[in-house]
Amino acid sequence: MRSRTTPDTPRTGRPRSAEADEAILEATRAALVELGWSKLTMGDVATRAGVAKTTLYRRWANKNELVVDAVAVLFDQLELPDLGSLQADIEHVVLQFAGLLERPETKTALMAVVAESTRDAPLRERIRASIVDRQKRLVLDGRRRAQERGELPSEREPLTADAIDDLIFDVVAGAVVHRALVSAEPVDAQWVARLSALLVGGLGAVAALG
Amino acid sequence: MRSRTTPDTPRTGRPRSAEADEAILEATRAALVELGWSKLTMGDVATRAGVAKTTLYRRWANKNELVVDAVAVLFDQLELPDLGSLQADIEHVVLQFAGLLERPETKTALMAVVAESTRDAPLRERIRASIVDRQKRLVLDGRRRAQERGELPSEREPLTADAIDDLIFDVVAGAVVHRALVSAEPVDAQWVARLSALLVGGLGAVAALG
């Protein structure tokens, strides 16, 4: 966590209510499901959480940061069990990610906060730290495992390896998001099978570039 | 075009001002550059366009539809010149698309309207018709040319061919958008070269699935 506006925890005075924290985040998710991003208001969230509006503003400066924190915890579920092959690992994590994007909270919130982040560097950093990096770690773990199995060669140039990791991440995450939110079509097993085949088949060609 | 709210063009009465139309769309783009999506207001756009606020609402029901129309024309620039090879065609169109996403108008607007469209089916359809389909046609043209050159086999199953088109489209568009807006890193020639190598190398593996 460690993300909301808590610059220096004071050692004196009444402490912040942890129950209020969780109630606010839960109320935010509920409001996202019910109203969506654009119709969600701070006053409504406060009412749902049984909390005064001023209590919200003591913790989050604006709607953007509140929603990022409310949605971020959902991405903690993402895991990468070792299924024995690169293709199986890819398919599993893609289906997991797609499952998250099916949820109405994330569907309406994720794109909205990313859109806002194009003009708000601190927000972009907050999203990166609490959501994006968590996904990216799965790519790194997947590549490491595939190398240990001998499915992928160990890249000699660390700079190139990083660039390929970045590419894979943008391709996988971007494709799933685009399929789910822009094309608005289901991320089903067949589509995932084709995507992972494309990746596994294409990785060799990319590595050959050097 | 043919997108704004003009259900049945009446043949009587004072006609709508075409100058006002263009002034409003231009003012909308300017406001997007200067203020971004979230701080753009209908009143401000009207003032910039030198037009009354009521004139806006006679044409567009809300901010979402106005912004979609204002941004859509930018996507008319996308073209697919025949560069002689599939890889060259891919790299060219990806760089073109990335150039569009670099512009502050599209950067702030595209994700925002897509986010809104998750709860607004008519808006989603409007985006699809005026923006997404225009991009997708490039994919179809590119595949047809590659087949004519003998770079790609002609798929026997039309259903499979459509599914692969969909996949390619989501992968390319999704990867570029994710790279530009989420990872917030440049879509430069080297990244594009790796992406197109991944695609060209992986297409064979996907086709082998049947």
Place this chain on the structure above:
DNA sequence: CCATTACGCTACGACCCGTAGCGAAAGGCT
């Protein structure tokens, strides 16, 4: 018991929304 901070509550100015009502302008129709 005192300093300090969080809390709930109320109230407030500022802003934006979307619409109504008006008189004037700009076309088509006969």
Place this chain on the structure above:
DNA sequence: AGCCTTTCGCTACGGGTCGTAGCGTAATGG
């Protein structure tokens, strides 16, 4: 020409949200 119809600019309005200020009260630590 005269009439009809629709658009235009303008003003004004109720309704809603924002983010903050001010207050008295509650909950900690020294």
